[in-house]
Amino acid sequence: MATPKRRTPVGKNWIALDAGGTMTDAVVVDAQGQFLVGKFLTNKQNESISFLGAIKDAAATVGGTLRDTLSASEVVVYAGTIMLNTLLSRTGAKVGLMVTQGFEDYLLMEKGEGGWISYPYADRLHTVTHHHAEPTIPRNRVVGVQERLDMFGTLVIPLRVKDVQQKTRELLEAGAESIAVMFLFSHMNPLHEQAAAKIIRKIDKNIPIVLSSAMAPTHKEYTRLASVVAQAYAGERARKHFLQVEARAREEGFNREVSTLLAHGGTVPISTPRLYESYVSGPVGGVLGGHYVGEVIGSGNVVCCDIGGTSFDVGIIRDGLIPIIREPTLLSFRTNIPMIDTKSIGAGMGSELGVHPLTGKLTVGPMSAGSDVGRCLRWPKTTITDCHILLGYLNPKYFLGGDVQLDLDAAIKALEPMAKNFNVETFEFAERAHRLVCDYMREFLVNMLRGRGYEISDYVMMMYGGGGPLGLTDVVEGLEFKDVVTFPFAAVFSAFGVLCAPRRYRYHQSIIAASPAADEAPQRHVKGLAIESINNAWAQLEKRAEDDFKLHGWDFRDAKLSRSAYVRFTNQLSDFEVLWLGERLSSLADLTSLMQRFEAVYTTIYPSQALYSEVGYQILEVALTADIVTPKPKIPELALQGRKPNSAAEKGTRKVYWRGKRQEFRVYEMDPLTAGNVINGPAIIEHPATTMLIPPGHHCELDKRRLIHYRSGQK
Amino acid sequence: MSEQANSQEVTRALQDRALAWPDLLKLMREPKASTRFDETIAVMQAAVTWKESILLPLGENLFIVNKKGRAIIKTTAGAELCAWNENWKMQCRVIVRRSRKDLEKVFPVEHLTIDSALVELREWICPLSGTLLDVDCVPPTYPVEIDFTPDLKAFYEDWLGRELPVKL
Numbered sequence: 009m010a011t012p013k014r015r016t017p018v019g020k021n022w023i024a025l026d027a028g029g030t031m032t033d034a035v036v037v038d039a040q041g042q043f044l045v046g047k048f049l050t051n052k053q054n055e056s057i058s059f060l061g062a063i064k065d066a067a068a069t070v071g072g073t074l075r076d077t078l079s080a081s082e083v084v085v086y087a088g089t090i091m092l093n094t095l096l097s098r099t100g101a102k103v104g105l106m107v108t109q110g111f112e113d114y115l116l117m118e119k120g121e122g123g124w125i126s127y128p129y130a131d132r133l134h135t136v137t138h139h140h141a142e143p144t145i146p147r148n149r150v151v152g153v154q155e156r157l158d159m160f161g162t163l164v165i166p167l168r169v170k171d172v173q174q175k176t177r178e179l180l181e182a183g184a185e186s187i188a189v190m191f192l193f194s195h196m197n198p199l200h201e202q203a204a205a206k207i208i209r210k211i212d213k214n215i216p217i218v219l220s221s222a223m224a225p226t227h228k229e230y231t232r233l234a235s236v237v238a239q240a241y242a243g244e245r246a247r248k249h250f251l252q253v254e255a256r257a258r259e260e261g262f263n264r265e266v267s268t269l270l271a272h273g274g275t276v277p278i279s280t281p282r283l284y285e286s287y288v289s290g291p292v293g294g295v296l297g298g299h300y301v302g303e304v305i306g307s308g309n310v311v312c313c314d315i316g317g318t319s320f321d322v323g324i325i326r327d328g329l330i331p332i333i334r335e336p337t338l339l340s341f342r343t344n345i346p347m348i349d350t351k352s353i354g355a356g357m358g359s360e361l362g363v364h365p366l367t368g369k370l371t372v373g374p375m376s377a378g379s380d381v382g383r384c385l386r387w388p389k390t391t392i393t394d395c396h397i398l399l400g401y402l403n404p405k406y407f408l409g410g411d412v413q414l415d416l417d418a419a420i421k422a423l424e425p426m427a428k429n430f431n432v433e434t435f436e437f438a439e440r441a442h443r444l445v446c447d448y449m450r451e452f453l454v455n456m457l458r459g460r461g462y463e464i465s466d467y468v469m470m471m472y473g474g475g476g477p478l479g480l481t482d483v484v485e486g487l488e489f490k491d492v493v494t495f496p497f498a499a500v501f502s503a504f505g506v507l508c509a510p511r512r513y514r515y516h517q518s519i520i521a522a523s524p525a526a527d528e529a530p531q532r533h534v535k536g537l538a539i540e541s542i543n544n545a546w547a548q549l550e551k552r553a554e555d556d557f558k559l560h561g562w563d564f565r566d567a568k569l570s571r572s573a574y575v576r577f578t579n580q581l582s583d584f585e586v587l588w589l590g591e592r593l594s595s596l597a598d599l600t601s602l603m604q605r606f607e608a609v610y611t612t613i614y615p616s617q618a619l620y621s622e623v624g625y626q627i628l629e630v631a632l633t634a635d636i637v638t639p640k641p642k643i644p645e646l647a648l649q650g651r652k653p654n655s656a657a658e659k660g661t662r663k664v665y666w667r668g669k670r671q672e673f674r675v676y677e678m679d680p681l682t683a684g685n686v687i688n689g690p691a692i693i694e695h696p697a698t699t700m701l702i703p704p705g706h707h708c709e710l711d712k713r714r715l716i717h718y719r720s721g722q723k
Numbered sequence: 724m725s726e727q728a729n730s731q732e733v734t735r736a737l738q739d740r741a742l743a744w745p746d747l748l749k750l751m752r753e754p755k756a757s758t759r760f761d762e763t764i765a766v767m768q769a770a771v772t773w774k775e776s777i778l779l780p781l782g783e784n785l786f787i788v789n790k791k792g793r794a795i796i797k798t799t800a801g802a803e804l805c806a807w808n809e810n811w812k813m814q815c816r817v818i819v820r821r822s823r824k825d826l827e828k829v830f831p832v833e834h835l836t837i838d839s840a841l842v843e844l845r846e847w848i849c850p851l852s853g854t855l856l857d858v859d860c861v862p863p864t865y866p867v868e869i870d871f872t873p874d875l876k877a878f879y880e881d882w883l884g885r886e887l888p889v890k891l
Contacts, residue, residue: 130752137751139744365754 020082022641025062026293026503027055027088030317030379033503034062036077037641044069044077045500045697049379052093055249056256059086079261083638087269087506090249091242091287095339098144100241104184105145106175106204107233108192109152115237116143119230122340128354128374141340144241149182151175153204160520161197172207186216188240190233195225195518216244223282226334226344226629227518234341239284246286250278267511269293271347273330274512274635277560285345287338291473292348295323297505298470299330301715304643307468307490312350313453313483314502315475317358318376320449322456323350324467326612332585334516334629346514346631351456355448357396357475358382360389361441363429370430372445381407383422384414390426392445394419395438400664400673401478401692401701409696435665446482454487461613464488472501477693477700480718492718496678499697504641511636513556515549516629522578523603524624532596539593542630546571546592549632557634567634574629575606577620583628584609643713648684651723656680659694666690666703685710688722734762760883773801778889779873784854785811787875794875794889800852807891808872815856816848821863 022037027050036044046066051057060074067077078084094100107114123138124131131137153171156164179187187208194201198221205217218240220232254266265277270285273296280286291314298312308328314321324331331349335342354374358381362371372392382391384404396402397419404414420434427437457464469489471480476498484492495501521538524531550569557564571591576583586606593599603625610619657680664673671690678695686709687693689702700716702708708718736742737750764777767786771777775788775797784799787807794807804814820826823839830837837860845859845867857870879887 131748134751137748139748 021077021080022507023063023066023077023081023084024293024503024506025059025084025086025088026500026506027058027086032058032062032088033500034066035497035500035503035507036063036066036081037504037507040642040644042644043497043504044072045497045503047500047697050089052089054252055088055090055093056253059088059253060256060260075261078257079263081262082264083267083507084257084262084264085267085269085275085506085509086250086253087288087293087503088250088253090253091246091284092339094242094246094249095144095238095287098142100144100245102183102185103145103149103237103240104179104182104187105150105237105240106172106179106187106189106208107150107152108156109154109171111192111229112147112150112152114230114233115145115150116140116147118340119342121342125337125342126340144237149179149184151178155191155200155204157191157193157197157200159193159196161193161199163197163199167200167203169207172204173211176208176211180212180215184215186218186240186244188218188220188236190220190229190236192229194219194221195227195232196520198222198225216240218243224344224516225518226516228335228344231335231342231344234338235284235343235345238287238338238341238343238345239282243283247278247283250283254278269506269509270512270514271336271345272332272512272514272633273348273509274514274633275506275509276511276513279560281556281559284343287343287345288347291321291323291350291352291502293502293505293509294321294472295325295330295348295350295505296508297472297501298323299325299328300505300508300640301470301493301643302468303328304713305468305491305493305715309462309467309490311453311457311467311469311489313449313469313471313476314473315449315471315479315483316356316473317378317475318354318356318373319352320355320452321350321352321473322453323348324456324460324462326462329585329587332514344516346516351452353448353452355445356392357445357478358391358393359445360387360391361395361426362389363426370426370441370444372441372448381412381414382419384416384419385412390419390422392442394422395441396478398423398435398438398665399442400662400670401442402699403662403675403694406694406696411696435670436668439665439667443482446479446485449479449483450485450487453483461615465490468493470494472498474499474698476501477698477716481701481703481706484718494700494716494718496681496695496714496716499695507641511562511638512633513553514631514633515552516631517545517549518629519545519627521627522624523599523627525622526624535596535599538627539596539599542573542599542627543592545630546632549630550634553632553634562636564634566636568637570633570635572631573602573627574631575603575625575627577610578623578626580620583626584613585631643715645712646683646714648712649682650684651686653681653685653687657685662692664690664692664701671704681710681714683710683712683714686723730756730758731762731765734759735766738763738766771799771801773797776888778807778887779875779878781811781873782856784849785856787873789889792889794891798849798851798854798856800849800854802849802851807875810867810869812847812857812867812869814850816850816853818844818846818848820844820846 024035026033032048032050034046044066046062048058048061064074123140154168158164189201189204191200201219201221220236224235267275267277268286269275271288294314295312298310302310310325312323332346333349336347355372358376359373360375364371377387377391380387382394384394384397397404397416404416407414423434427434465488468491471494477494519541521541523535523538554564571588572585574583575586657676659675661672661674663670673690673692676693678693689706690704691702693700706720707723708716768777775790778787780786787794788797796804796811804811821843842860843863847857876887
């Protein structure tokens with residue numbers, strides 16, 4: 009939201025970069041909370057080029073230089089695609105994998121789902137499209153050794169030292185550059201993995217060893233294995249790329265450590281030992297931003313919606329809790345990286361339009377034009393953007409602030425035959441196509457909310473992404489959100505969100521604990537064991553956190569710890585994270601209180617009749633987050649300037665086709681709008697990176713923080 | 724024009740099994756292109772030395788072709804076997820493998836699970852070039868049968884919507 013006349017930022021800058029598949033966005037926030045925004049085409053071969061390019065672009069908006077901006081910067085967070093690219097380009101390390109004897113083919117079996125897990129639904133159904141990529145670790149570098157622990161971590165077959173020695177030599181001969189060790193049930197007891205590591209270390213003094221029990225000790229063998237493989241294969245290579253980026257930043261005057269964003273929404277320096285967690289898929293930044301803005305405006309329930317060119321992404325924050333999934337997929341792997349939960353559909357503002365060859369119906373997506381926009385620029389197929397040009401929603405002469413000229417005639421030429429095919433007028437066709445894509449998004453959103461039993465009116469909706477303000481009005485139509493908020497800087501909101509991320513580590517540990525329903529002596533004994541094992545697990549996780557803090561030179565006494573347990577009714581499949589505000593469970597009453605908290609969480613999702621307290625509870629995993637409280641970018645509060653926008657914002661009128669007829673819409677420029685301004689519909693607000701549509705009978709109001717509230721009625 | 728040429732290139736690569744997996748996946752996800760049949764025929768026609776135009780492929784080295792207004796079955800090497808709706812296997816050379824010893828010549832022993840007392844292998848060979856055209860694995864005494872005879876007329880007239888260029 010760079011207003012034209014902005015000073016060069018002074019004091020300490022915060023910089024966040026969000027590298028997407030197409031563009032790298034940079035947001036620079038100075039000590040006063042002022043924003044600078046820059047964009048650069050993502051360079052996948054050398055991300056340091058797009059990294060510096062985006063910051064330079066941001067600095068240039070106020071006539072600043074790269075060096076000035078970087079040398080005055082306190083924090084640089086880089087949420088990139090480095091990890092993903094290392095995996096995709098198959099340029100990872102030559103890993104040797106040591107597993108429990110008999111489980112050597114585990115990786116090849118891909119949990120029976122690796123051939124299609126990353127596919128859209130239609131392709132999952134068509135087995136011809138299923139495909140097994142070359143394994144990241146070839147079978148000749150996977151070895152099995154004799155050992156066995158049972159599910160409680162009790163020793164069944166001791167580790168055969170000779171096996172480890174011989175197989176280690178085999179792996180080294182096969183060219184292994186690092187060795188990953190992954191034994192069955194090592195999450196319950198790391199004994200054998202640690203013993204194996206010692207033996208390997210004796211044979212080779214330098215080879216990096218990755219232990220599954222040290223990395224991510226949670227149950228489900230395959231997800232743990234996949235995480236170990238991701239770290240061993242791509243972790244260290246990715247670190248090299250990160251270090252390149254950091255080295256270039258230092259050459260330009262930056263004198264601190266570059267940080268990266270982890271999938272669960274924490275930021276850590278790139279020296280973090282488990283860099284595989286920086287594999288971030290989807291719009292994690294936006295959810296963090298939504299969470300922060302929710303805190304600022306006092307709402308714990310936020311629906312974060314991101315409309316991009318290709319996809320529509322939704323994350324739901326409830327009671328101030330960022331939703332975490334524990335088994336996200338990473339390409340063809342299902343891993344146990346805790347990740348912010350977002351869901352997507354392949355419908356965005358650049359989605360291709362087509363006619364289904366069998367049904368003759370209009371189709372939208374999943375292909376999109378990306379930065380090629382549509383027929384109006386240089387994409388061979390017609391897209392939703394072509395419709396927006398025709399309808400007058402977008403100004404073909406003001407796309408990206410006029411940097412790119414769109415061709416209205418080409419859009420018309422593309423749309424006319426399609427409209428004819430459906431026997432409707434071209435304008436009507438374009439409007440219906442736009443409404444269809446928005447309908448898809450609304451249905452998706454509503455299903456997500458209602459499917460979890462949430463009440464729409466409890467939620468504030470935040471809409472962002474380049475297409476967010478444009479799709480907003482049709483997506484929220486008929487939905488009674490508590491408030492609908494969008495942002496002048498909607499297009500780079502995800503990068504802004506990255507800046508809102510805390511410095512945070514998150515740890516998970518599997519345990520076996522139960523809290524039976526009855527309260528006789530035997531049950532009390534079981535509960536006592538449960539308390540012990542939960543407390544022990546938390547203590548273990550705190551130890552891991554302390555080690556990681558030490559590595560970065562942070563004082564562990566400053567850490568803000570947050571403990572939780574994953575509780576389920578005995579033998580049910582879904583468990584839910586329950587926060588525990590105290591330090592330890594000190595009595596049976598504490599355990600009961602934890603279970604009550606679980607039931608409270610449970611009944612926000614299911615009706616209270618579904619409670620099944622009679623069967624008791626199981627706790628199979630606990631988690632810990634360790635934060636250092638860091639300042640967040642300020643959203644400054646401004647003096648209200650009155651409802652009428654100043655004349656600098658007014659750009660005249662244009663004809664917009666809305667609900668069947670062409671109407672005059674007033675046109676405004678986004679940046680000169682000030683806090684307190686009210687824009688009554690019909691109106692359009694233009695910004696170089698986004699356009700907001702306000703139909704008749706609606707208005708929007710900029711509050712004291714310049715957040716835009718969209719409401720029905722006129723003011 | 725360039726898009727057409729490109730589409731022909733893709734079909735050629737598809738036919739030559741030279742498409743990279745991501746391209747192949749894209750192709751499978753798309754609705755079948757209406758030009759694909761003609762493009763495929765063009766690729767096949769370019770790969771044979773004879774002049775008769777291909778009406779429909781029956782196998783990798785077996786085609787129904789238009790020979791002076793009549794539909795006949797012809798191999799890549801140029802052997803003209805029979806009319807389009809006759810049993811072309813009757814015109815082939817054949818190798819029949821009945822004993823375990825014979826089977827071991829084509830199967831690695833550790834993978835040889837078929838019982839030579841129950842089934843035999845019949846390898847249908849092009850009489851001109853010796854190219855393997857088809858293999859049957861059937862019980863001994865099983866009649867010589869071809870997989871299918873296409874409904875040439877329906878395919879051309881109902882599916883492609885054009886006149887069948889031969890008289891049946």
